[in-house]
Amino acid sequence: MQGTNPPTATGGAPLLSLRGIDKSFGPVQVLHGVDLDVRAGEVTALVGDNGAGKSTLVKCIAGIYTTDAGEYFFEGRRVQVHGPRDTAELGIEVVYQDLALCDNLDIVQNMFLGREEKKGVLLDEPTMEEMARQTLASLSVRTVRSVRQLVSSLSGGQRQTVAIAKAVLWNSKVVLLDEPTAALGVAQTRQVLDLVRRLADNGLGVVLISHNLNDVFEVADNITALYLGRAAATVRTKDVTSSQVVELITAGRSGDMGIIDTSATAAV
């Protein structure tokens, strides 16, 4: 199942880099010195057991949570992020696990929420509708009939599509997707994975969180495994087997990869 993607040139400077990220909720430390690199044109899979801290890491990247320690680099520059608006300005978009769409608004309204196009004080609906349609067309979305449908009338896969289209509408450079296929059927999963691969092929840096290793091996170029809030290892997909990744997820190490001294974590 490996190597379905053409090898991508590596060694290029990462678009987004995190170094030594710590994050605690009260007395509970959820992230311990996490490093992560995201490169343009590549899909980086973030894997880990339930509660490993994947969603927390994504929210730290998005600026929803402030980090306790660590450095945040974007396009080689050290940046400070204070909220979702800052990261959106950098060109980082997130598709959340719980999607965060407003059921009572239509597709266009959701895609432009918080960043509406205006003519004077009034909304410029025609422009927004055109841009939404162009984005969906550029992603070759075929399952959505009308962009003026209420989101409440969409299926799970269509919602996921809208959430992804919303993320790429803004000429974003990095898109993070938190378990985008977890609630989907077979055909819908297929569509979303195709979409994820297309984003990277269009030159974006993509982070895909998934529990499904088949999905990961199909679309990802790199895999970063989180184990109890630590980045156990970052590997090229084509260099590892599925069972090695399972070991990294469940034990934090596999052979000479991963956290060498697990006794510290085991004591937690």
Place this chain on the structure above:
Amino acid sequence: MSATPDSPTRNGDVAATAAKGPQDESARIAELARATASGGSPMAQPAEEPTFGEGIRAYITRLKGGDIGALPAALGLVVLFVLFAALRPDTFLTPINIANLMVQASSIIVLAMGLTFVLLLGDIDLSAGVAGGASAAVMALVMNDAGLGWYLSIPAALLTGLAFGTLIGMFVARVGIPSFVVTLAFFLGIQGITLWLIGEGGTIPVRDQVVVNIANGNVPVGLGWVFAVLAAAAYALITLGRWNSQRRRGLNRDNFILVVLRVVGVAVVLLGLTAVLSQNRARVPGIELAGVPYSVPIIGVLLVLLSIVLGRTAYGRHVYAVGGNAEAARRAGINVTRIRISVFMIGSTLAAFSGIIEASRLNSVAPGSGGGNTLLLGVGAAVIGGTSLFGGKGKVTNAVIGGLVIATITNGLGLMGQRAFVNFLVTGAVLLLAAAVDAISRRRRASASS
């Protein structure tokens, strides 16, 4: 510690999803295959205009999906009109009664317009009625005791409402107390303020001619016609212009015949109402009493302004977003706290305006002004009109239609000589019915999304 990644359960989930809707899934795959065969995304082509039949069917689908809006209220209004016209043929449909009905409805409608903003966030303002009473008391005192004209006393009343709303909003959005509790406290406290301002058993007369005219004066007949024709023409121009630009740019739009029907409908209502209210309705021969009551164009202006705010500005969009999914709004960078405070500010300011209209209608302000069932009629008007108590769904138009329903019930039962208790019972039952329709259609909307 769990030792296995949960991809097996994940697959289980997938299987469960597939099992839940097999026809659904295969239909979607078939659709996908068709779209692929015909080449490319439907988004790449310009949107087509739906046929008349498609437009009607889309509307029916929306209704079935629980998106019923003001339809029950509009039908209810027609039924009530037919019913009372049949039961009281020589009084109900007379110009004088229609004029009375409009004036009786106007304070309820304005109150309901303000409550619409609050309800859109899923919040409630139990103090809106008495806030209107207290604001009217401030207006009356500024006119009578300070001897200042309407141009200062009306703004003073509106600012009083704004101040109440700001305080309520702060307690709800910043301190985090549920709006039900905050506004219950204000409901009691504000009645104390009114009582303190007016004094036990007192009444303050309202004599300023401008204020009295709000509910008791009429627009000169000729001017009324000019306004009505201009309003109908402006609506037609804007609506058809928007439709045409949607057509040129290949955007989603309604069927043209349906758009024309809507334009004609608005014109018929505007001109018909003007025709009825332009007739001489004086009971005494030799006296001329004709023209549209001032409160009608006032409601009209508020309806247009507030509809633009909610439907065509980013602020309005954010109000709907916070009401629909506050967390999604927050992640979209919307300042949820500020939106929440603002709806209480708008709600209480419009409540103050409603209090001014009521003071004008009664020519006085009393300690009990805005108490009693005032608030419930306002909430009832909004909810009967189709605004949801659960937030995220509602329009200013709904407040107008709902307010007319409530005023028609009160007016019609009054003409039939029914005692007050019947009015309470019927209005209560209608409110309960509307809330039930709201709850059931909400459940339908939830189950419509798979």
